[in-house]
Ligand SMILES: Nc1ncnc2c1ncn2[C@@H]1O[C@H](COP(=O)(O)OP(=O)(O)OP(=O)(O)O)[C@@H](O)[C@H]1O
Ligand SMILES: Nc1ncnc2c1ncn2[C@@H]1O[C@H](COP(=O)(O)OP(=O)(O)OP(=O)(O)O)[C@@H](O)[C@H]1O
């Protein structure tokens with residue numbers, strides 16, 4: 001089982017779109033996937049067709065108690081489609097940020113890691129969506145993961161923050177005592193503008209083999225899929241969105257063989 | 260003096276781009292503007308051509324002490340261009356979230372409001388940029404402001420969260436005891452797609468006169484301006500970006516006469 005966190009403090013860079021559609025493409029290829037939604041906005045939950053208000057228990061119940069006291073991760077899971085389950089989130093999750101934030105206990109950033117370890121059902125992939133900040137929820141995701149995908153929009157603000165983000169992750173690795181395999185994924189790429197092409201060249205020159213070969217192009221079908229609560233693999237397998245996220249899925253799968 | 264907060268928990272919807280370019284257009288028309296950057300990412304600071312690492316004191320020093328103990332807002336201000344000053348931010352500001360978050364003092368969300376009241380220099384507008392979450396920093400901005408602009412990207416995830424956001428602001432108004440004039444600004448609009456046109460129609464039908472007449476179109480010149488650290492008013496007054504943000508500035512100015 002591989003656990004991958006998708007995070008970036010920069011808002012709107014395609015974290016949720018990457019989680020939902022990478023999950024969709026891996027499941028389409030027959031791999032069993034669990035999406036864990038650690039964002040109180042619950043957009044990954046919504047993007048997989050589940051209304052957060054309809055869910056009786058969500059990830060908050062699993063994480064707000066000491067391990068073993070609340071429900072297990074598998075007890076709150078909802079099926080989204082074939083081979084694809086979701087541990088849903090909700091607005092209440094932002095209360096966890098305050099609750100765990102003020103506790104001094106060292107275990108406050110390990111709650112999700114322990115919950116993922118205790119999962120009885122064998123998944124091939126656990127994909128964790130993060131909110132656009134670096135707080136207790138994102139630290140829980142990074143502790144539970146062995147790999148990190150940082151979606152990086154080809155824009156000045158997004159590119160400016162990456163160096164500092166990589167520093168934050170490296171500091172965390174020292175404290176965690178475990179390696180995190182970090183890679184950058186260019187997203188929302190609009191190949192028609194020189195601006196975006198120049199930005200992509202700069203990203204590849206600066207971060208070299210930290211960057212995926214795959215580039216996610218701007219594609220309106222990805223927005224339509226989100227609105228219908230389905231992955232791009234279900235909505236339209238002739239769209240750029242599907243081609244790009246399938247290419248990412250294959251790169252992630254191929255990467256395993258290199259390990 | 261009018262104080263306007265630009266906020267939305269949804270990431271990447273154009274908060275910083277709106278702050279920088281609305282400020283640029285108001286200053287271009289001769290109004291004296293102060294931009295207050297309440298986002299630890301410091302993108303509004305960067306977008307106005309100031310490197311956060313070069314600044315000796317930023318908004319953190321003003322807010323981390325009780326009012327009157329640290330420097331005043333006017334003491335940390337940096338000039339960006341004619342009629343346009345910035346109270347810069349930096350990474351350290353995220354420490355304020357923890358520091359004020361754990362204090363029980365009732366004044367912890369009033370620090371910015373008090374600092375703005377004490378400003379000696381007469382500004383016509385104070386524009387406050389917010390991070391993509393609803394925490395202590397955003398509450399400080401809402402307490403200091405009388406008006407709120409919510410940038411709303413024409414997309415499913417962005418539109419889903421707005422109703423809850425308006426609820427959060429209404430609850431805050433009760434606790435604050437002061438009215439907040441809230442308006443929605445459609446941003447990143449790509450008129451070429453039916454998807455965006457349908458979304459815009461839905462926004463206008465649902466939120467009626469809460470929505471500005473102005474729609475900010477997707478325009479690569481706005482990204483180029485951000486990269487050069489200048490406002491669109493300085494970079495290109497023939498671009499859609501300038502036309503749209505100037506239209507917003509005039510709508511904001513005209514609105515004053517209606518008050
Ligand atoms: N490749 C793409 N093509 C077109 N639209 C996209 C693409 N990727 C994402 N989007 C759209 O851009 C917006 C931002 O994407 P998304 O919500 O996935 O980002 P995020 O990083 O998860 O945001 P947040 O910081 O709020 O969590 C959404 O409206 C989404 O539908
Ligand atoms: N009208 C527009 N046309 C083209 N690009 C835009 C437009 N508005 C914003 N952008 C770009 O989209 C990205 C997101 O915008 P911006 O950073 O202003 O959003 P934000 O809400 O401040 O993000 P965050 O949630 O991280 O604070 C930036 O790269 C910006 O340059």
Ligand SMILES: [Mg+2]
Pocket residue numbers: 015016017039043130
């Ligand atoms: Mg998201």
Ligand SMILES: [Mg+2]
Pocket residue numbers: 274275276298302389
């Ligand atoms: Mg911003």
